Amino acid sequence: xxxxxxxxxxxxxxxxxxxxxxxxxxYSWSVGRDVQVLEGRTLIVNTINGRAKGPAIFAxxxxxxxxxxxxxxxxxxxSIHWHGMEMRGYQLYDGPxxxxxxxxxxxxxxxYMFKVQEGPGTYWYHTHNEMFPAGHDxxxxxxxxxxxxxxxxxxxxxxxxDYTMGNERVLFYQDFAPNYIAHDYLMGxxxxxxxxxxxxxxGIALTAPWSGGMLNGGEENGFMQFNNGVYRFRxxxxxxxxxxxxxxxxxxxxxxxxxGSEVE
Numbered sequence: 001x002x003x004x005x006x007x008x009x010x011x012x013x014x015x016x017x018x019x020x021x022x023x024x025x026x027y028s029w030s031v032g033r034d035v036q037v038l039e040g041r042t043l044i045v046n047t048i049n050g051r052a053k054g055p056a057i058f059a060x061x062x063x064x065x066x067x068x069x070x071x072x073x074x075x076x077x078x079s080i081h082w083h084g085m086e087m088r089g090y091q092l093y094d095g096p097x098x099x100x101x102x103x104x105x106x107x108x109x110x111x112y113m114f115k116v117q118e119g120p121g122t123y124w125y126h127t128h129n130e131m132f133p134a135g136h137d138x139x140x141x142x143x144x145x146x147x148x149x150x151x152x153x154x155x156x157x158x159x160x161x162d163y164t165m166g167n168e169r170v171l172f173y174q175d176f177a178p179n180y181i182a183h184d185y186l187m188g189x190x191x192x193x194x195x196x197x198x199x200x201x202x203g204i205a206l207t208a209p210w211s212g213g214m215l216n217g218g219e220e221n222g223f224m225q226f227n228n229g230v231y232r233f234r235x236x237x238x239x240x241x242x243x244x245x246x247x248x249x250x251x252x253x254x255x256x257x258x259x260g261s262e263v264e
Contacts, residue, residue, distance in 0.1 A: 022060070025066070025155070029055070030070045031046060031069060033045065033046050039213075052138040052217040053141070053217020053218070053219050054217065056144065057141070058165075059145055060116070060150055061147060061148040064115050065113065065115075066111060067111065067112045068111045069104060069112065070108075071106050078128065080126070084143075085143070090114035122236060124140060138174070144170065169233050170216070170236065171233055172216050172217075176212040177211050
């Protein structure tokens with residue numbers, strides 16, 4: 001009887017993974033500033049944990065997120081806004097400075113805690129600042145919400161800087177628009193840089209002069225390899241001012257979801 005009981009307990013541990021149930025997923029972010037070379041340009045950047053590629057958050061419906069943010073910027077407060085998340089019952093953690101919270105001052109920390117109530121889909125996070133600090137703002141990244149009955153052991157399957165999930169790819173785009181927006185406008189007025197506009201043939205759709213940009217924190221090195229098959233691309237425009245036109249030559253696509261909702 002004792003041997004049989006041991007076998008049943010081991011079997012239960014295998015059959016009932018704790019990750020099949022809602023759980024608390026904890027993250028610790030340090031926002032700082034340094035100099036990095038991104039897409040061939042040397043830039044002063046504000047980053048999470050020293051990387052221009054923001055850590056991805058993978059969660060399931062019903063999970064609780066706890067994200068501790070420490071502000072190590074020298075000159076500005078900040079907050080984190082969870083773009084697309086409705087935050088029902090958790091409005092105090094929504095992020096807009098002066099509306100639901102004070103800025104996290106330099107040297108201070110804040111823990112955001114809220115329940116994931118959204119449907120499966122693609123969302124993202126970014127900063128709100130009490131003022132425009134120096135440096136390009138790279139404090140942003142994707143949030144992927146999975147079905148509550150989705151894959152178990154998310155912490156093991158999905159690493160925060162790995163934007164792939166089987167045949168799914170997260171493509172997170174952003175521009176290099178300076179935080180001091182007037183900087184580019186003055187350059188444009190002086191003839192040093194062209195003012196934005198729209199040209200479908202050239203792939204230009206700008207509300208401000210183009211300052212450069214990158215995909216997935218610039219860590220893809222301009223090349224992604226795919227085998228034959230069907231792929232799902234989760235497209236996110238994390239730019240400050242720039243719309244994006246996206247295509248792959250010789251391929252047709254089907255839109256299956258937008259803003260966290262299925263379209264069919």
